[in-house]
Amino acid sequence: MIKQFLAKIPRKSAKSNTPDADGGGSSTSVTTDVGNSSFINTYNAISSRLNSVKQMSSSIFPASIMSGGEMIDPHVPFKDVQSSDKLRLLISKLNLCSKLYDFHNQDQDSAEKDIKRQTLLDIIDFLSSESPKLSEPAMFAVCKMCGNNLFRDFPPKRFFYSPRGEKEDEEPSFDPAWSHLQLVYEILLRFLSQSSLDPKIVKQYIDHSFILRLLDLFDSEDPRERDCLKSVLHRVYGKFMVHRPFIRMVVSNIIYRFVFETEKHNGIAELLEIFGSVISGFALPLKNEHKLFLLRALVPLHKPKSVGVYHHQLTYCVVQFIEKEPKLSSAVIKGLLKYWPVTSSQKQLMFLSELEELLEKIHTDEFEKIMVPLFRRINCCLRSTHFQVAEQAHFLWNNEHILHLIMCNRHVIIPLVYLTIEQNSQNHWSRTVLNLAQNMMKMLNDVDQELVQSCQGQSEEDKSKSTVVAEKRRLIWERLESIAGFQPVVGSVPVLEETSACIVSC
Secondary structure, eight states: OHHHHHHHHHHHHHHHTSOOTTSOOOSSOOOOHHHHHHHHHHHHHHHHHHHHHHHHHHHHSOHHHHTTOOOOOTTSOGGGSOGGGHHHHHHHHHHHHTOOOOSSSTTTTHHHHHHHHHHHHHHHHHHHHTOOOOOHHHHHHHHHHHHHHHOOOOOOOOOOBOTTSSBSOOSOOOOTTHHHHHHHHHHHHHHHTOTTOOHHHHTTTSOHHHHHHHHHGGGOSOHHHHHHHHHHHHHHHHHOGGGHHHHHHHHHHHHHHIIIIIOOOSOHHHHHHHHHHHHHTOOSSOOHHHHHHIIIIIGGGGSSTTHHHHHHHHHHHHHHHHHHOGGGHHHHHHHHHHTOOSSOHHHHHHHHHHHHHHHHHOOHHHHHHHHHHHHHHHHHHHTOSSHHHHHHHHHGGGSHHHHHHHHHTHHHHHHHHHHHHHHHHHHOSOHHHHHHHHHHHHHHHHHOHHHHHHHHHHHHHHHHHHHHHHHHHHHHHHHHHHHHHTOOEETTEEOOOOOOOOOOOO
């Protein structure tokens, strides 16, 4: 009886779990192991059917379409698709070009490299001919593709500079991947040049990290790449006003690291060339940030041995600052005197040419602040044994503005340089310097003969004093030699005898 009763329980439970005709269910349902197993089997069957349906839907509807985007074969030409699909095709082509290849081995993946190059050309033609208004995914794809191709680490290289301050290795190093990099730079430049480009949207992709890595590329050894970077950075600086302070800060840090740490960087000349046009656009009065950039970044750039590589661009930037605010000229010349070269005649020639340009812009009140240390340094150049340095120093008197400043302060300046000019006019080995010094002496006599006579008297007095000092020094040395000659020698060690105290004064 018990077995028969238990056998009937599952059937009652199954019936109690079945809804009634009116939609009601039994309140006295009982679950057993048999009921659980049947429920699990039913659930597994339903799950397998759902999975098969899901697989079928994924095969029919790709994930890109289900997410709202349609993948298009990147090898399809733009002319073969409708206008509404061209942006999606552009994204597909950009994604294809994001793949990198090893260009050090030209034979490896040659077919894929040709396809990528042709795709890059198609993108350039599309951006230049269509001038489309890019969507935000397309902007992101452009920035991503450019970043993947351009941003890379350069191998370390040692620099060797000649006495002229130029790199001894005159042969530039060319990147083997330039055939692709050039096209990527062209795409980035055309992208930034679009009039419909909204900087408020693009700035989230061309952000500080992007700009920082872009500026790091200026250390490339390929001059072609640095030339392209000039155009790109100039366009970024003009397009994104919000990034301008950051760009100036990063460039300042690059200069600091170059001047005070490494003295090795390939792109200083290009960076200064960009900032030459940037400085010309500074509004007046100059901000304190801009003045600090001049005094803490540009002026110390005169220190490195390689200044000859970028001196032309550096001079242009400094002169631009002086034209904006002439009051800065005295501070700049003080910095120039601080880093003035002593042993390199080629650097002295560069400094003298820059000094002449600065003195053409200086005002009288600023000139008076620095004229004494300035003409002490010029006096050293006037008596230089290198004839080009001496000539360049004498040529300063041929500049009308500089000559006017000198004549207005001749009672201070002429005594500092008169003795050197007089000596050069008498016995300098270079005929050119001799003629220049004689012309200067004649000019000084015509302008202020009393001052010349006073300087002559002072120079004669100084000569007599120096003669007395030299004679006194000679006598002292003779006395010391005679004392040393009378000392007895014991073995190999001389024994000093007590002698009367000898006062030596030089």
